[in-house]
Amino acid sequence: MNAVTSAPPQDAALAERLAGRARLALRERRPAEALPLLDRLRRLPGQAGAAAALRAEALLDLAAFQEADEAAAEALTANPGSAALLQLRARAHAACGRRLDAIDAAAGAVMAAPGDPLAKALLGAMLLDDQRTEEAIYFLGLAFKAMPDNPRIQLRLAAALRQAGRHEAAAELLDHCATIAPNLPGLAEARSRTALAAGDPERAIALAEEGLQRLGPDAALYSALAHALEAAGRREEAGPYFRMAARLAPHDPYLAHLAATMAGETTARATEGYIQSLFDGYAPRFETSLIALGYRVPGLIRRAVERLLPEVAAGRRRLGPVLDLGCGTGLVGVALHDLLGDTLVGVDLSRRMLEEAAAKGIYTALRRAELSAALREDQGAYALITAGDVFCYLGELTEVLTLCRACLAPGGLLLFSVERGEPGSGVRLGAQGRYHHAPDLVRAHLAAAGLEAAETREEDLRLDRGQPVPGLLVAARIAGC
């Protein structure tokens, strides 16, 4: 390359042109347009810090969170202690999922600008993200007192109140917000969700419908409406709304999954795609993440085997052939590896998960397949079939249980976990896109499949946002065997 480098023009006019156009682009929500300008601005002497700050803003708007975070850090180096930059950093941290760092930065911004209620509101929002509800309410409350007419602060404070279970206060604040800024993005959804949390699905439905009527289609509102319909027992009606929400937010796998699940059998393949893509992306950090979440299922399965197969536990006998449904990265295999005496077959939809499992060198065979299909094709007679954290993705269990029964050796054991719902509540779709099964329903499914429970234990499966997730660990055998 024989490019001639033009001498950097020292004039402030160029810097002003570049920064001015970049600021304009940011103001008009065209962040991508700012970037080439900022690439030049930062090369001008003395402009690196200013360029980094604008760049962080642009990248944040472009959802390039990691890069935004780096740019914010660079801007802070040039201008340490700037409250505006600390706020930017906090938003970038939060967007990257680094909640504690986000709180630190937001707290720094509050200290740097103690009179700025927006900094307090941001800190409150970050605390809310981290489930530190009472602290969140404190800071959002301060912000609200300073700026009682700011609808965004009201919206956040209401979210915190809802999270704290103070539904009435939340609803009241949102009603007030609706008189000030009826079209505020997220307001209609918040009102509907608050009504639902307060146990009034009918009102939640009415609020969501009213919002849709007034504001037009919106993914979050469709989703709120669908959840409310589900809670009102109008499951059939919820499906199309989940589907429309998923189409409006095509990059949201949660909505895509819900849409697919609600659509029933006809879109079983869409569910497959969801699980596959979700877990493919998740595979490399799956274990760390599960361990961090206090994931207990492999351990629970191990202990169930020890209880129910004492010969094996005592080392007098080895386990016969084992089938691990939804094996993921192979954690169940790890938990059982010293007990194995025959084949260990793993089945999962995600290629990358299977690669991780293969790397452990424990499984004798790994198949990439959907559960039911795998069971239908399998001619094996297994001493043990495990399904840890798998059936929570299925609503109706009779079919899969029947298929499991056909693959069990006489006297063979089926061990599976489900997320536990209230007795009599049937099957409910939870906020994480997993099904909750009522214990009585699980028993009914087992009976319908020709299985009987050898043991049913209430266990916490893992932590979700610091809260234990209640579950059931079920051990079953062929009925009458």
Added chain:
Amino acid sequence: MAAPEGPFRAAILALAEGRPAAAVPLLEEAAARGDGGGYAWLNLGLALSQLGRLAEAVPPLERAAEALPDLAEPLFRLGQIAGLRGENERAVACFRAALERHRDHVPSLAALAATEETAGRLLEAAALIAHARALDPAEPELGAWAARIALARGDAATALEEAEAVLAQRPEHVGAAQTFARALLRLHSAEMALDRVAAHAAADPFAAGWPVAAATVHALSGNLAAALAELQAAAALAPEAAEVQGELGKALAAAGRTEEAEAALRLAVAARPNDVGLRNRLATVLWKAHRLAEALAMLDAAIADFGPEPALLMNRALLLNLRGEQAAALEAADRAIEASRGSREALVNRLSVLAYHPEGHAQALLGIGRRIAASLGPAPAPLHDARPADPDRPLLVGLLTGNLCRHPVGWLTVSGIEALPEDGFRIAAYSLRPREDAITARFRARAAMWREVGAADDAAIARLIAADGVDVLLDLGGYGEGGRPFVLHRRPAPVQIKWVGSQASSTGLDCVDWMLTDRWETPEGFERFYSERLLRLPDGYVCYAPPAYAPPVAPLPALATGRVTFGCFNNLAKITPAVMAAWARILVALPESRLVLRTSALSDAETRRLLLRRLIGAGLPEGRVTLGEGLPHHAFLASYGEVDIALDPFPYTGGLTVCEALWMGVPTVSLAGDSFAARHALSHLSNVGLADWVVETVDAYVALALSRARDLGGLAALRAGLRERVRASPLCDAPRFGRNLAAALRFAWRDWCARAGAEGKRAR
């Protein structure tokens, strides 16, 4: 030559200071006095050329050529002007004559090379450029030229090297940067090309050429937003470079950012008045801003300078049409056909204009459609794959349009598409323009597939539609702005249907199997006006989705004012002299009555003034006509509160406008003709049970308006119940429309299955 004195001397000074406009009168005076020898004439010609006043520049240059027989310059300049005006033979003759006077005249060599290049004689062009460069090796323009010709000859490596050398010398050279980018794309993938450009930009961050090159790569890969971002950087780096500003202006205009585009293009045009493309683009930007008079003046000046350029003439035709001057518009359209030797674009242009013209009958419109079809040549082999001719399976329905948004296409199709049963019809949207509003969101919520394809060419769009497996393709763009009807020529789907979207007449195209219509648009016997088969829906051919924000119906204003207010909120293109004459008769017969016109083109003061003059000329009483500007949609709808009766234009009748008037409680007096556009209002009014508001002659139109206006009681009663009536009618009954549409699409599909089956049997 003696030292010049007086005005000549002052003129030379003005030219040296870059003030050609000031020099012109001085040079005229000097030339008339015989000062400066032939040089006064020569400089006058140069100054006028520099100002873009090409037509005026010719006579002084001819005088200079005579007076200065040894000088190549005057002949060269004359050749240049001829070239700009598209008179290529004359241009070549001038350049050759200049070279006879001075065989090493570099500008003439270069200009001759340009004409050879245009004619596709690349070897000759390259030789001329080589000759010129031997004489003037340091001139970067010649280097840029050599680079471009090398690329045209397929030698990308040389092009790259030459272009890079030019950029080293002139970092903001747009032509070199574009050639550099094109050469890179010839040698590498887009990604690698961008990497290469980025490396140059990192090494030389303040050179404007690299972001221009990056913009070119982005634009050629279909990423217009990224191209625009790079051009913003280039324009900030080189605020004085007219070409860079021009590129930015064009990109902004393409993105619909009219105000910013105008600013950038004005800078560029001022510095480069001889760039016909820039001036045409600026005219269209002014037009989008509803500044029709300015836009037209700009086009007229460009036509005077550059001669009958088809692109200028076509825009002139559309602009005149938009101002309601249909006869002049058609004349311009015909000149464009002549100047372009019958190009397809010019034929489409004529069809767009003719639909508004009083002579725009169905038969004439079909005739142009047939000429357009002939220009396409024979049908290529279908792109869609063989598929099971299963008459009952779920169908994938494609929508091809740039208007899945708040646009007549959106308002008239969205609730029908939503109401198609989900289990029988999946939707794939092929969006030709990125749009995001509440209507877009409704389409998105219904569509299983959404593809932004505006940057792709027709062939690529057709391949995509075929690869997606679309069974039934609905064209919702037609020959209108941004439409891509020729995608259908490649047969991406087995069944292809024309629906809303510049649906003014038959398309004339063999690749359009069906026209989605109804019994009012195309009654029995109208088949002869259509190349398509007629797919008649049992009610109207559209379903109107009234906006939730529409204000309530106001009481009949005449009850308060005591006099009837007529209104027409259609665009001015529809308001022909015959329409004005009919309105004049109505207003004269009802001395208290008023007429309100409202449309966005009337936001322009000059357009208002011209229209008022034409209305008065047609016999409308001046004091009783109100011209209202465009308003935000809810306020626009609210302004129906001051209208008692809407008067529909003809032959291009109101479509969405009639639906909106009805929703706002205002019935429309309409005159039906025989083209599709001439029967929109008939369809909508019949669909709500108001067929008795439609007549077939101008006399009956006038009589009907008068009799309705004299029955205030009847009007008030009708108005009070009209919204409910419309809401309950098939016009707004989405579930009913959805069933009908489903049945029609299924019918067309089964027809194809039957034909495919029959063919299969024959083949066996």
